[in-house]
Structure formats: structure tokens, C-alpha cells
Amino acid sequence: MNNQKQQKPTLTGQRFKTRKRDEKERFDPTQFQESIVQGLNQTGTDLEAVAKFLDASGAKLDYRRYAETLFDILVAGGMLAPGGTLSDDMTRTEFCLFTAQEDLETMQAYAQVFNKLIRRYKYLEKGFEEEIKKLLLFLKGFTESERNKLAMLTGILLANGNISASILSSLFNENLVKEGVSAAFAVKLFKSWINEKDINSVAASLRKVGMDNRLMELFPANKRSCEHFSKYFTDAGLKELSDFARNQQSIGARKELQKELQEQMSRGDPQKEIIAFAREEMKKASLSEQAMIGIIWTSVMSSVEWNKKEELVTEQAIKHLKQYSPLLKAFTSQGLSELSLLLKIQEYCYDNIHFMKAFQKIVVLLYKADVLSEEAILKWYTEAHVAKGKSVFLEQMKKFVEWLKNAEEESESDEEEAD
DSSP, rough: OHHHHHHHHHHHHHHHHHHHHHHHTTTHHHHHHHHHHHHHHHHHHHHHHHHHHHHHHHSSSSSTTHHHHHHHHHHHHHOOOSSSOOTTTSOSSSHHHHOOOHHHHHHHHHHHHHHHHHHHTHHHHHHHHHHHHHHHHHHSSSHHHHHHHHHHHHHHHHHHTTTGGGGGGGOHHHHHTTOOOHHHHHHHHHHHHHHHHOHHHHHHHHHHTTTOOOGGGGGGGGGOOOOHHHHHHTTTOOOOHHHHHHHHHHHHHHHHHHHHHHHHHHTTTTHHHHHHHHHHHHHHOOOHHHHHHHHHHHHHHHHSSSOOOOOOOHHHHHHHHHHHHHHOOOOOOOOEEEEEEEHHHHHHHHHGGGGGGHHHHHHHHHHHHSSSSSHHHHHHIIOOOOOHHHHHHHHHHHHHHHHHHHHHHHHHHHHHHHH
């Protein structure tokens, strides 16, 4: 009995140790790296064979735990130490992205390898995105050729939606920006991205993650201007990207201007001062009067809290717009500006349901205040209106337009009699 009792713990202990040892070997990164490297050395440059090997290995090896190791090997040939150098103490392979040919076709083939792998093992998506972010931070540790290949690959992956444009935030790292690494890398990246898709695809992806207004951060603070950005990327053959950035900066400047005008109105600043300020900003930003009247209209309508009741909001709007008619008049000296304002009013009344019935009253008020001319109103009515709420607004304006036409005919008749 005593002997049995002594043996049991010893046997259990041995079994337990064996399991622990097996487990340690199974999840050892060295073993994992050797398995992947060995497989890549056998497949060589045949990327079809690489994709098949990776697909099959996912069933035997723990990709979930060692995603970073896997991606390091596929990109650099071995595990990367902080800063981007290869770890000395592990087996490496010469068959990886960094040793491949530096051309777009080869990079597209590599992108397919990553694409197939992540489609097969969906859980690798997040790890792959983290890997790309890390690799971008390591750029200074790579050679120029390695950076070029990584840039082309990243552009292709972004174009195909394999990774999110949020990874670009790594390029805003101060050290990379200061040494010009970020901007040079961005040139290669955006060229391959636009080559795969187009500038509209780039713009949509950047907007989706709020990167559309951050491209200037690729340059140090003292060079962070639209002019410098435009010249740099235009000279590099990316005029589309520099035009996009200029447009984004212009949109940003307009939003800031609209916000400032709104605040001036909310404070109750004298209209003479607001007009002078708006004229100065219009000149500074090279804005047309049509663009300016749109900004002013938005500012005027955003500077008050509107009543939620339809029957009261019209009265409130008439009172408010009467007050600001001198400001609106100051920026409708051209027929096109008047039409721009009419279209803004139409869109506003359509987008804000409580204003649907107020459209005609607003137009008549601005006609009486000499902001809108009969020519502009008639042109809007006959041909220049947009589809938004068209039938409702045209019906509202019908009687007033008839009155304008009659008044115009009477005026012409009086002139003829005078002649």
C-alpha cells in the first residue's frame, strides 16, 4: 500500500513534465521560424508554391501566436530586432520580399501571397496591419531598395483594401519626417496605389480614416506648406496627389472661415466689420464671390438656434435674414452669385425639413431687400434649379414668378410707349 502511494505522485509528475516540455517545444519561436524558413528555402522564388506552403502550414503551425514572426520572415527573411535589423541568432531565408526584384510586377505577386494567406486565415488581418505599422517605423533600418519594395507593396495592399490607410500614421514619426524618409517613401507608395486604382480611390480611403487632412505632416513643420507639398509631389510625378492636398487645404480653410464668421455673428459684431473681414479673407484665399456667398449663407444660418416648430421657424428665419440682408447683398454683385445663393437656399430648405414651406417667403424677402434680382429668380425657376425638392419649391414660387413676368411685360410696354 505504501509503495503504491509513493509511486503515484512520481508517475504523475513525470507525465506532467513531459507534457510541459512538449508544449514548450511546440510553441517555441525558434522552432516556428525554422519551419517557415525551411519551407521557403524549398519553394524558392516560386510564389505559387510559397502560397500553397503557407496555406498548408497554417494547419500545423501556430500562426495566431506567431503572426509577427511569420510576417517578419516573409518580408525580411528572419525575425527583426527593434530598429529593423535582423536578429543574428536565428536561421534566415534568402527568399523574402527584401531580396526580391525591385519592380511593380514582382510586388504585385508578393501582394497576392499576403492576400491569399489573410483570406485563408482571417485572424491574421489585425496582426498584418500591426506588422506594416511596425515596418514603417523601422524604415531607417532598411536599405533604399528594401524601402522601395516595401513602399510599392504597401501601396498595392492599400489599393486592394488588404490594409487600412490608418497605417500611414507611422510615417508621421518625427525622426522619419525630419530625415525626409517619410516623404520619399510616400512617393513610391502613392505611385503604386494610384497605378492599381486611381486618385479617387486614394481620396476615399484617406477620408474614411481621417487622413485626408494630414498629408502635410509628411514634412517637417518649417516645410509644411501647400506650396512645398505641391512642388515635391508634382516634381515626383504625382500632380494628382498635390492637387488633392491643395483642395483639402482649401476645404479646411473654408470651414475655418465659416466658423469664424459664425462666431462673429453670434457675438453680434457690426455687419460693416464682418463684411470687411469677409472681403479680406476672400482676397487672401483667392475665393470667388460665388464660393464666398455659399460660406456666408451657411454662417448666417448656423449662427442661431432654430425653432423646431414649422409655423414659428419661418417667422424666425425672415426676421433673422432681414437683419443680415446687407451682408448677403455685399456678396451678390454678380448674377452667378445670386444663382449660387438661390441654390444654397433651395438645398438648405430641402435638407432641413422645418424650412420646406419657408422657401418662397425667404426668396421674396431677399428680392425686396435687393439681394436677389428678378433675372436670377426667373433663371433659377426656368432652368437653374436642382432636383432637391424641385416640385415643391417650383409650386411655391409659381404665383410670384407669374407676378414677376407680368411686371416685366408691363415695364417693357411702358418703355415702348415712352419711345
